Amino acid sequence: MITVKDLHKSFGDLEVLKGINADVKEKEVVCVIGPSGSGKSTFLRCLNLLEDITSGHVYINGEDLSDPNTNINKLRAEVGMVFQHFNLFPHKTVLENITLAPMKVKGLSKSEADDIGLALLAKVGLSEKANDYPESLSGGQKQRVAIARALAMNPKVMLFDEPTSALDPELVGEVLQVMKDLAEEGMTMIVVTHEMGFAREMGDRVIFMDEGAIQEEGDPNQIFSNPQNPRTQSFLSKIL
Amino acid sequence: MIDAILESPYINSLPVLFEGLKLTVLITFSGLFLGFILGAIVGIGRLSKKKLVRSISIVYIEVVRGTPILVQVLFIYYGLTEDLIGLSINSLTAAIIAITINAAAYIAEIVRGAVYSIEKGQGEAGRSLGLTENDTMRYIIWPQAFKRMIPPLGNQFVISLKDTSLFSVIAVGELLYMGKQYYNVTYEIFETLLMVSILYLLITIPTSVYLRRLERKLDV
Numbered sequence: 001m002i003t004v005k006d007l008h009k010s011f012g013d014l015e016v017l018k019g020i021n022a023d024v025k026e027k028e029v030v031c032v033i034g035p036s037g038s039g040k041s042t043f044l045r046c047l048n049l050l051e052d053i054t055s056g057h058v059y060i061n062g063e064d065l066s067d068p069n070t071n072i073n074k075l076r077a078e079v080g081m082v083f084q085h086f087n088l089f090p091h092k093t094v095l096e097n098i099t100l101a102p103m104k105v106k107g108l109s110k111s112e113a114d115d116i117g118l119a120l121l122a123k124v125g126l127s128e129k130a131n132d133y134p135e136s137l138s139g140g141q142k143q144r145v146a147i148a149r150a151l152a153m154n155p156k157v158m159l160f161d162e163p164t165s166a167l168d169p170e171l172v173g174e175v176l177q178v179m180k181d182l183a184e185e186g187m188t189m190i191v192v193t194h195e196m197g198f199a200r201e202m203g204d205r206v207i208f209m210d211e212g213a214i215q216e217e218g219d220p221n222q223i224f225s226n227p228q229n230p231r232t233q234s235f236l237s238k239i240l
Numbered sequence: 241m242i243d244a245i246l247e248s249p250y251i252n253s254l255p256v257l258f259e260g261l262k263l264t265v266l267i268t269f270s271g272l273f274l275g276f277i278l279g280a281i282v283g284i285g286r287l288s289k290k291k292l293v294r295s296i297s298i299v300y301i302e303v304v305r306g307t308p309i310l311v312q313v314l315f316i317y318y319g320l321t322e323d324l325i326g327l328s329i330n331s332l333t334a335a336i337i338a339i340t341i342n343a344a345a346y347i348a349e350i351v352r353g354a355v356y357s358i359e360k361g362q363g364e365a366g367r368s369l370g371l372t373e374n375d376t377m378r379y380i381i382w383p384q385a386f387k388r389m390i391p392p393l394g395n396q397f398v399i400s401l402k403d404t405s406l407f408s409v410i411a412v413g414e415l416l417y418m419g420k421q422y423y424n425v426t427y428e429i430f431e432t433l434l435m436v437s438i439l440y441l442l443i444t445i446p447t448s449v450y451l452r453r454l455e456r457k458l459d460v
Binding site: 048050073074075076077078079080081083085087088089090091100101104105146149150153 | 359361362364365367368369370375379380383
């Protein structure tokens with residue numbers, strides 16, 4: 001479903017991604033772990049072109065992101081993204097946050113979009129917040145709305161960029177629960193995370209990145225209990 | 241007593257000065273309205289990824305901000321229209337054009353600053369949902385940025401309002417011009433200019449007070 005070939009990304013002289021190769025299959029949950037500055041967020045952001053690609057290729061359902069003829073907006077609509085800092089629209093209600101893209105991108109009517117939005121809010125357990133503004137929500141609630149907003153476009157894959165890193169510890173669980181439900185429904189997910197418990201439990205595969213490259217990848221149990229690469233060993237020994 | 245007040249040089253000047261005030265307000269509002277449209281275009285152009293568009297916007301802003309508005313209005317009224325295209329426009333039109341062009345340069349910077357101040361994540365969220373750049377600007381960035389533009393726009397209103405007094409040089413019948421006409425006949429210079437000043441303050445002070453309140457309310 002997603003194929004990454006020799007992906008390089010530089011900011012000026014600084015090379016952040018030094019040739020990434022990866023494959024993500026449909027319904028797979030891939031967790032990307034690694035120290036900060038390892039390039040894992042940049043990698044994720046290249047998958048929907050929030051960062052443009054310096055060289056290499058990213059194919060999503062066979063369409064090449066680096067091909068200038070590719071309709072990027074259409075592709076982005078199929079790739080949901082959840083951000084560390086939620087990035088909800090503060091001037092719109094919770095429901096409006098969710099219905100904006102279905103109406104403007106897919107051309108749905110307000111009532112069609114509202115139906116989708118209310119169903120998704122029920123799914124993330126926030127039906128009663130539909131008409132509230134984001135500022136009145138807790139961090140965990142904001143992130144659940146952000147997930148619902150991304151799901152409203154009916155994406156084929158969901159990207160999570162450290163979705164629980166900005167949350168108070170007691171609010172992490174509710175967001176992880178929503179993500180678990182999603183994974184169990186068969187959503188294809190790529191999750192950049194520091195939640196090793198989630199990676200271990202829900203990940204079909206774990207990718208360990210450091211210094212702009214994939215250092216090791218494999219089954220979560222193998223990575224966590226028997227890491228091969230010394231960098232992985234050192235990283236895991238620091239955080240576990 | 242009543243007669244004395246009614247006959248006072250202060251009160252007597254008012255009917256004439258009010259005529260000028262009307263024009264002052266007309267020039268300011270129409271100039272700011274058009275200036276906002278032009279300023280928004282230039283301000284967004286200033287943020288464009290296209291270098292040419294950006295450069296044109298920068299040149300516009302720098303040229304207009306770097307020259308006195310008095311020069312600009314003389315240029316528009318005499319230089320440009322009469323000398324260059326041989327077409328004369330009336331002084332009111334020239335005044336409105338001058339305020340428009342001048343305010344647009346400052347408003348462009350207000351727009352740029354406000355748009356730039358919106359968190360990067362907002363645009364990223366919009367684009368990640370598949371919205372086009374234009375829709376992201378229109379539905380996500382602009383409404384938030386506009387809120388932040390209101391206080392500096394109010395400030396610009398006060399500045400532009402005072403700038404209109406310079407247009408007495410091209411004989412636009414605005415407030416100061418009417419005042420001058422009046423005291424040239426009556427020789428009541430002090431009284432007339434005092435009333436002129438009060439009339440300006442009658443608009444600028446409430447505007448400032450209202451703006452400060454609005455700023456607190458909008459929390460920007």
